[in-house]
Amino acid sequence: MASHIVGYPRMGPKRELKFALESFWDGKSSAQELQKVSADLRTSIWKQMADAGIKYIPSNTFSYYDQVLDTTAMLGAVPSRYNWTGGEIGFDTYFSMARGNASVPAMEMTKWFDTNYHFIVPELGPDVNFSYASCKAVDEYKEAKSIALAIKDEVEDLEKAGITVIQIDEAALREGLPLRKSEHAFYLDWAVHSFRITNVGVQDTTQIHTHMCYSNFNDIIHSIIDMDADVITIENSRSDEKLLSVFREGVKYGAGIGPGVYDIHSPRIPSTEEIADRITKMLAVLETNILWVNPDCGLKTRKYAEVKPALQNMVAAAKQLRTQLASAK
Numbered sequence: 578m579a580s581h582i583v584g585y586p587r588m589g590p591k592r593e594l595k596f597a598l599e600s601f602w603d604g605k606s607s608a609q610e611l612q613k614v615s616a617d618l619r620t621s622i623w624k625q626m627a628d629a630g631i632k633y634i635p636s637n638t639f640s641y642y643d644q645v646l647d648t649t650a651m652l653g654a655v656p657s658r659y660n661w662t663g664g665e666i667g668f669d670t671y672f673s674m675a676r677g678n679a680s681v682p683a684m685e686m687t688k689w690f691d692t693n694y695h696f697i698v699p700e701l702g703p704d705v706n707f708s709y710a711s712c713k714a715v716d717e718y719k720e721a722k723s724i725a726l727a728i729k730d731e732v733e734d735l736e737k738a739g740i741t742v743i744q745i746d747e748a749a750l751r752e753g754l755p756l757r758k759s760e761h762a763f764y765l766d767w768a769v770h771s772f773r774i775t776n777v778g779v780q781d782t783t784q785i786h787t788h789m790c791y792s793n794f795n796d797i798i799h800s801i802i803d804m805d806a807d808v809i810t811i812e813n814s815r816s817d818e819k820l821l822s823v824f825r826e827g828v829k830y831g832a833g834i835g836p837g838v839y840d841i842h843s844p845r846i847p848s849t850e851e852i853a854d855r856i857t858k859m860l861a862v863l864e865t866n867i868l869w870v871n872p873d874c875g876l877k878t879r880k881y882a883e884v885k886p887a888l889q890n891m892v893a894a895a896k897q898l899r900t901q902l903a904s905a906k
Contacts, residue, residue: 578856578868580895581633581835583744583788583810584875585626586884587640589618598641601668602676608668615639629885630892633742638875641668642675645696646684649674652727656684656700692842694878725774732785733778744786745775745806750797751789765800772804784808790874795823798830808833812873814855815840824862834863837873838891844879846887852894865902870895 588594597614600606619639626634640647650671655661658681661670675697677683685698728745735743750768754761776785787804790812794801801809813820813836820836838855839847852870859868870891876884 578865578870578895578899579632579833580870580892581631581635581810582626582871582876582888583635583746584638584877585622585635586877586879586881587618587622587638589621590881594618594641602672611641611668615641625885626888629888630896631888635744636740638877641671643694643696645699646671646675649697649699651731652724654699654701656702692878725771728775729778732776736779736783741782742784742786743776743779744788745772746788750800751794754797765797769800769803772806786810788874794820798823798828802828802830802832806832808835808869810835810869810871811837813837814873815842818855818858821858821862830863831867833867833869835869835871836863838870838894839872839887841872841874841876841879844883846883847890849890849893849897852891853897856894856898860898 593614597606597611601608601611619636622639623634623636638644649655650666653663653666655666655670655674659670659673673681674684683697684700686695687698688695732743732745750765753764753768755764772787776783779785784807786808787806788810789801793816794811801811809832811820811834815837818836824830836859838852838859856868856870872887872891879887
């Protein structure tokens with residue numbers, strides 16, 4: 578069993594990023610000073626994860642504003658009113674999209690489902706690269722394929738930089754499922770194909786992860802398997818472990834899978850015993866060599882005082898189960 582997480586609080590224990598951003602926005606500090614504070618925070622975050630005993634430590638969990646906006650910027654989906662003409666998107670364009678400026682308003686902000694996480698909503702209209710101008714299935718197929726190809730380039734660049742574990746978020750298979758059941762098969766085939774395009778060019782030695790949170794996955798489990806990710810982390814605890822029932826019914830999953838061992842949208846800190854009990858239930862239906870131990874989702878909505886003991890308990894539970902399994906051989 579391997580322990581890992583998919584996100585981490587990024588503001589800093591003393592709200593360092595918040596103050597650095599406000600100083601930059603007020604013109605009291607430079608872009609270089611903001612970047613220095615951010616680099617120091619990332620270094621500290623990686624060390625905290627290592628100190629907690631997390632085996633696979635993710636990068637790219639940091640954001641100056643929010644990760645949906647980061648993805649919008651990565652794909653060049655900048656509304657025309659911001660007068661972006663191509664090239665690397667700098668702070669001026671990035672923060673104008675987030676906050677507006679003297680000439681144009683910001684993009685819309687909304688909540689992620691029923692959480693306290695707010696994000697900037699992408700404007701996928703006809704004046705950006707990926708258009709929702711037509712809702713016909715063929716147009717959506719072409720659009721998704723274009724986005725998938727853009728992500729494919731990013732994934733291959735990451736691999737060239739020496740990164741051997743890459744997580745591609747988030748394959749929202751369930752959220753986009755059509756209301757008409759007759760359209761499900763076409764949609765799922767389209768969505769799975771688009772995901773597979775994103776990592777078709779990587780070496781077999783590069784491990785591809787993805788993450789899916791907060792939905793009913795049981796009736797699309799075979800499409801999830803067809804995504805062919807090396808490891809998938811998936812919400813489990815918040816839905817009272819409904820996901821495990823599909824494996825009890827005989828569905829076989831051969832790749833790595835990390836059903837969440839605790840709900841990150843609660844401030845409650847799970848005990849080592851509670852997490853160990855959840856892992857034991859998972860081991861009743863999943864092979865030891867494919868099980869990953871992780872929270873339900875990223876931890877950016879939690880406070881440091883909640884994150885640290887929860888992760889320590891999670892790692893302790895994983896170590897406890899490893900010891901028990903080793904002694905039973």
